[in-house]
Amino acid sequence: MTRASWNFLRGNNVSISRAEGACLFTEDGQEIIDAAGGAIVCNIGHGRARVADAVRQATLDFSYIVPPWVTPSRKSLIDVLDKRWLPESLTRAHFTSGGSESNESAIKLALHYQQAIGQPSRTKIIGRSISYHGTTMATAALSGHPKRKRGLEAALPRYCEVPSPYPLRCPLGSFHRDAGTYYANLLREEIESQGAETVAAFIAEPITGTSGGAIVPPEDYWLKIREICDDYGVVLILDEVMTGFGRTGKKFGYQHWPIEPDILVGGKGLAGGYAPLGGVFATEKIGEAIEQAGFQVMFTTFGAHPSACAAASEVLEIMYEEDLIDHAKTKGEYLINRLQDSLSQHPNLAEVRGKGLLAAVELVRDRETLEQFPEELAVTDKIIGRGLKEGVFFYGGGTGTIRDVVCFGPPFTVSESQLDRIVDTFVNSVNDVVDALP
Numbered sequence: 001m002t003r004a005s006w007n008f009l010r011g012n013n014v015s016i017s018r019a020e021g022a023c024l025f026t027e028d029g030q031e032i033i034d035a036a037g038g039a040i041v042c043n044i045g046h047g048r049a050r051v052a053d054a055v056r057q058a059t060l061d062f063s064y065i066v067p068p069w070v071t072p073s074r075k076s077l078i079d080v081l082d083k084r085w086l087p088e089s090l091t092r093a094h095f096t097s098g099g100s101e102s103n104e105s106a107i108k109l110a111l112h113y114q115q116a117i118g119q120p121s122r123t124k125i126i127g128r129s130i131s132y133h134g135t136t137m138a139t140a141a142l143s144g145h146p147k148r149k150r151g152l153e154a155a156l157p158r159y160c161e162v163p164s165p166y167p168l169r170c171p172l173g174s175f176h177r178d179a180g181t182y183y184a185n186l187l188r189e190e191i192e193s194q195g196a197e198t199v200a201a202f203i204a205e206p207i208t209g210t211s212g213g214a215i216v217p218p219e220d221y222w223l224k225i226r227e228i229c230d231d232y233g234v235v236l237i238l239d240e241v242m243t244g245f246g247r248t249g250k251k252f253g254y255q256h257w258p259i260e261p262d263i264l265v266g267g268k269g270l271a272g273g274y275a276p277l278g279g280v281f282a283t284e285k286i287g288e289a290i291e292q293a294g295f296q297v298m299f300t301t302f303g304a305h306p307s308a309c310a311a312a313s314e315v316l317e318i319m320y321e322e323d324l325i326d327h328a329k330t331k332g333e334y335l336i337n338r339l340q341d342s343l344s345q346h347p348n349l350a351e352v353r354g355k356g357l358l359a360a361v362e363l364v365r366d367r368e369t370l371e372q373f374p375e376e377l378a379v380t381d382k383i384i385g386r387g388l389k390e391g392v393f394f395y396g397g398g399t400g401t402i403r404d405v406v407c408f409g410p411p412f413t414v415s416e417s418q419l420d421r422i423v424d425t426f427v428n429s430v431n432d433v434v435d436a437l438p
């Protein structure tokens with residue numbers, strides 16, 4: 001390659017020629033277990049001929065049809081979502097090409113909705129301090145991810161922010177029993193200090209993805225957040241780009257708690273990595289208000305691309321037929337228990353956490369005080385590099401401020417013996433890297 005790409009960074013390349021199940025194969029024949037499922041995307045595993053056949057057929061039918069028109073694959077995706085996946089309350093769907101675009105659309109839907117119901121002063125969106133919602137200007141700005149905003153801070157739009165629940169590092173004390181109330185009240189206070197009449201929406205991941213490293217909020221957090229959004233007329237947008245479509249052992253991450261969103265955002269697992277596709281799903285109340293106001297929900301050229309919809313329908317059907325959500329649950333328990341057993345006495349372990357096959361390990365210099373390793377030691381990068389040499393790909397989490405969080409998100413079809421290899425390689429990598437630190 002003579003030309004450098006921002007995507008395929010010079011000097012940092014791993015060159016993959018094929019993949020099968022949970023394994024990648026490099027050009028020179030090395031096998032790498034994909035413990036990250038790509039970027040926590042691949043849920044049904046690589047190399048499914050059925051999905052390839054569906055994409056082939058959709059491509060033969062036509063190359064491209066404008067997003068608002070119906071095609072067989074769009075219709076079948078809507079049918080499968082309707083029949084098996086979405087809650088009854090979310091009757092409206094809008095498809096994009098990925099997570100960032102979907103979150104951008106979700107924010108616009110919330111703003112449109114507030115305008116449509118006669119609340120034009122509600123223009124503020126509240127995000128959280130540890131989060132990732134995408135790479136467009138608005139979604140990057142809304143993300144609590146300093147590392148991904150470096151160099152852009154001055155130009156990014158300003159949004160409001162509340163602290164993300166972080167039970168390990170809760171200011172009341174680690175895993176404090178009032179942590180749920182504490183963090184939920186911070187949202188109430190923020191809405192009141194901004195003035196509820198100015199707040200359109202609150203956006204959050206039900207379980208914080210790789211920015212925090214699979215942080216599961218306190219048990220009562222989401223119920224309280226739902227109540228607060230209802231009390232103040234704030235639209236609740238749940239970003240399930242990472243947690244959606246089975247990843248956490250439920251169809252959607254929010255279903256671990258008795259709540260429902262106003263807008264649900266999906267991406268990654270929707271098409272399992274076989275095609276670029278994102279989805280935004282909203283309640284009838286929101287859809288109808290926007291429709292009656294005559295606002296345009298603009299599509300992107302490649303949103304709902306027919307071949308991507310074909311891939312997604314097949315992926316979602318395979319997940320159903322093979323009971324893969326249950327696999328995510330049981331394999332996730334196996335992975336988290338094995339990590340816990342192997343690391344519980346480790347002097348650098350802060351926490352093993354997660355739900356289903358979205359898991360993470362946070363490492364620290366001092367386990368008692370939770371003092372972090374200095375950023376310049378790049379502990380996570382070193383662990384990932386060491387893992388790759390041993391044939392396992394881990395995913396680096398954290399935001400710069402939050403760091404040394406190594407994430408795991410393999411395909412739901414991963415075997416127990418592959419999980420054993422993932423855990424053993426991880427523990428060896430941590431030991432080698434920590435032992436070699438200055």
Ligand SMILES: Cc1ncc(COP(=O)(O)O)c(C=O)c1O
Pocket residue numbers: 039098099100101103132133134135205209210239240241242243267268
């Ligand atoms: C929770 C969450 N939201 C949004 C995004 C952005 O999605 P995409 O990279 O497909 O634009 C990501 C990507 O990692 C994510 O994890």
